[in-house]
Amino acid sequence: MSIQTATLGYPRIGKNREVKKALEAFWSEKLDAESLWETLRQVEETNWQTQREAGIDRIGIGDATLYDSVLDWSIYLGLIPERFRHLSGLEQYFAMARGKEGIPALEMTKWFDTNYHYLVPEISAQLQPTDFNPVLATVKRAQQILGKRATPIILGPMTLLRLSRLDMPISEIIRPLCDRYVNLLQALKPLDIEEVQIHEPALVLGDTAKFKDDYESTYASLVQVGIPLDLVTYFDDLGESYPWVIQLPVASISLDFTRGRNLEQLKRHGFPSDKRLGVGIVDGRNIWQIRPDRLLPILDDIKPITSNLSIQPSASLQFVPYDATRETKLPEPLRNVLSFAEQKLQEVVILAQTLQGEDRRSQLQDIATGQTAFEQFSPPNTQVQQQLQSLNVDAFERSLPYAQRQPLQLQLPPFPTTTIGSFPQTSQVRKLRRQWKRGEITLADYKKAIDAEIAQCIRYQEEAGLDVLVHGEFERTDMVEFFGQQLQGFAFTQHGWVQSYGSRYVRPPIIYGDVVRQAPMTVREFKVAQSLTEKPIKGMLTGPVTMINWSYPRTDISRQEQAFQIALALRQEVADLEAAGATIIQIDEPALREGLPLKSERWQDYLSWAVDAFRLSAGIAKPQTQIHTHMCYSEFGDIIQHIQRLDADVLSIENSRSNNETLFEITNAGYAHQVGNGIYDIHSPVIPTTEHLLEQLRTGVANLPVEQIWVNPDCGLKTRHWDEVIPALKNMVEAAKMLREEIYASGK
Incomplete structure (x- = not known):
């Protein structure tokens, strides 16, 4: 059995909010651009070192950002709306993010079902030249620190299009966009990259089957470059698209086993023997410690289906804080069952080692002991339980319908402000x-x-x-x-x-x-x-x-x-x-x-x-x-x-x-x-x-x-x-x- 560990992204704000402080200092003209970039690089490199020291085999890199990673990919790929093209550098970047006098910013909306907001790309037929130099520079820096563990993260072309505002059908823009991704992979190939993560969370959306042909043609083109690709999905299961998605010509497919029904799909349809399965089993979106009694049986179910595995978080760890051990003011029974990014790295490694047959009974017992202490610390509240049980239909209704109560309410001039x-x-x-x-x-x-x-x-x-x-x-x-x-x-x-x-x-x-x-x-x-x-x-x-x-x-x-x-x-x-x-x-x-x-x-x-x-x-x-x-x-x-x-x-x-x-x-x-x-x-x-x-x-x-x-x-x-x-x-x-x-x- 081949078992590796991986990450899909990491908190990128700095343990002490260094990026926020630098950004706001830059906006108020108290910090120059180079110092702003240096702050981001320092945070990024500290993150890499933390993951390396935790023993992660494949470390996702390239997700650090000054404002928003989707905006970053819009810039890299030349997806710059006409109203911003007379600007350049950080002036252009922050105009797209925040607007500028007479120039409205890009629309902002939620990243799938999270509380993270991304900036919506606007894509037209008139594309600007690409600039992959920042991506390549990041990879080279990461390789100096991580060596072969450095695994570039790329926002997938289909997810980018699904989340954009387009003035044409996807089928008309996917080919020129795909060509740009091919160019990026070709630029990465001389750097001796072992694998690239291509994040395609849009694959879990319910209407994915409509875009089957676009996905298949896109990935048929991308794999021709010769870099092994890890097709990364998260936030839900693949649904009815599972059978054809797992046949896409990639080296690895990462699935979320904390949300949705991917385990059922895996048992029903199996998994290709020539691919690695990324098992997203450590919840990247919540802060509770793993429950080995719940997760180890899942891994036991997966082992007979495929022997080439990567144990990893379910998604990027950007959705959780850095380190639970810093929370010294929390009651100990609560703090001991919390798992932030650093603890989740440890959990990934413990699960992988346990799956490989290493003796981790001591760590697993510590987890069980902490769970017992927490349950005693936080028993149910009888009064609240009784209130919930006594609710009836009337509790959910206003006493009068809108048409009857509206005239009774405060009357204001037209267009009240x-x-x-x-x-x-x-x-x-x-x-x-x-x-x-x-x-x-x-x-x-x-x-x-x-x-x-x-x-x-x-x-x-x-x-x-x-x-x-x-x-x-x-x-x-x-x-x-x-x-x-x-x-x-x-x-x-x-x-x-x-x-x-x-x-x-x-x-x-x-x-x-x-x-x-x-x-x-x-x-x-x-x-x-x-x-x-x-x-x-x-x-x-x-x-x-x-x-x-x-x-x-x-x-x-x-x-x-x-x-x-x-x-x-x-x-x-x-x-x-x-x-x-x-x-x-x-x-x-x-x-x-x-x-x-x-x-x-x-x-x-x-x-x-x-x-x-x-x-x-x-x-x-x-x-x-x-x-x-x-x-x-x-x-x-x-x-x-x-x-x-x-x-x-x-x-x-x-x-x-x-x-x-x-x-x-x-x-x-x-x-x-x-x-x-x-x-x-x-x-x-x-x-x-x-x-x-x-x-x-x-x-x-x-x-x-x-x-x-x-x-x-x-x-x-x-x-x-x-x-x-x-x-x-x-x-x-x-x-x-x-x-x-x-x-x-x-x-x-």
Whole structure:
């Protein structure tokens, strides 16, 4: 039996967020370009050394990035839209990522069903010259450190096309694109590469069979270069495409055995004897230690089918933090069952050694002992279990249907203006939070300072002329973390950062036990804000599905049960906000679409409980209370009937980078409730002009009745600066006023 170990990618942000700090210093002109690149190279080389020292045989290289690896491949392959071609170097790169005055950025959306955002390539027939020099330079550096272990990672051509915006059918562009990949492989061949990983996660999508001919012709061309190829898939199984995919002319095929039904497919159809099977059995997307009692039987099932194996994570380890041993403030029983990237490397090696017959009983026993201690540390909560069992249909329903409750709610002028919730988290706000956590200021002093930030935010919003205000969320680090910190059953790391996009990193909470609300979470700040203005203040909550999808959930109970537990806690918060005077409450669900299974036949089950979790949160609200929700950077057209079933009074969407596609999807499906048209791109430092925003709003009027339209940015303003936010919001309000005048003048 031949058994190797491999990795498919690694965290690329630096153990201490070095890349984020360097990026933001570069953007603020405090760091030069060469220093920025050197920071990335240092992080990358440290990652390689860590994997080499762990004993990994084939180490995936080339996944490090300044902003987004899909953007990187757009640059390498010459897939540069016309509006950016007059630029070059990092100016062009960051213009594509973040926009530039008069030049909108590339659209951004979720990478399959993860919380990572990628920049959507725009591909036309007019391709630019390729530039593979950065790829070749990286391989040469890696070989100096890793030798033969260095295994380049290439984003596969079919996945790239499946995730792009095209102005032609795939069948018309695949040949010229494939030629570019052939050129890349030919450039790599003289470097004596033993194997190249070509990542094709799009193979797990439910409609892959439609592209069978394109895959077959593409890989028939690529293998002619003579470099062995590892065709890497993850996030789900190959489904009905399994029989023909495993016959593609590659040297190895990597499958995910932590999600989907690849083991069933393997048993039913077998596996070619001339290929290596990459067994993705260590979960690359969760942080729980392996359970050998569950994984070793899977490996025992695989061994008789094929003897040429590679034990590896299920996907890139970019979705988990670096090292669980750094989390010294977590309770020991919990810390001992956590597995971050470094621990997952160890698990890969232990499983491979066990499969080879080496004695690893001591390590396996340590794992079992830790699991027992953790189970004793976190027993079930009887009260929560009883609440779940006593739920009835009424708990999931508003007391009146939308048509009857809408006239009872706050009446505002046409095109009411608001924001999504958060306002700039300045260095002063972050400093306040650090001072309080370190005990340098009292809680009373901290609250007083936060209240001053709220007061300033209210003043700015009133000066801008917004109709519905928010308190700014200055007390919140992250929209999930903030709530999890106040809920029993959540735990938080010190160093557990992962990349969401660009320089935006998050520390996903860990759900380790039953979830219980211990006290009101947002009422104090709501009261402070509402006391400062006559205008309505929105209560701001994060929805249960987003909290599940942006956390590391438990694996011992269903995600549905965990979502319902969180929904019960939020339901109590809604009631308390109403009692405090809130007439508008926003329950954000930006991750609802993100959690959708990759195969449509599994959608119904997920959407059923996900929508019910939201309804359980909001169902307690009085008819007079207007419930908002927010979703962004996702495609909604195929699930619009489920979004309608959320029964939110107002749905705010991202509509600034998608060329109004999101709006069209909603309106074409006949969405009947109110829609917040997200016309201002908050991920760009560019201040939108009134004329641009007015044009966006006119598109909304052309597709929705006036009474359905709200006006707002496309997401929260946390990452922007006040000198960008204030003029942008003033322009947005001015555009709404101008449109009101146009509508009145036309008599509509």
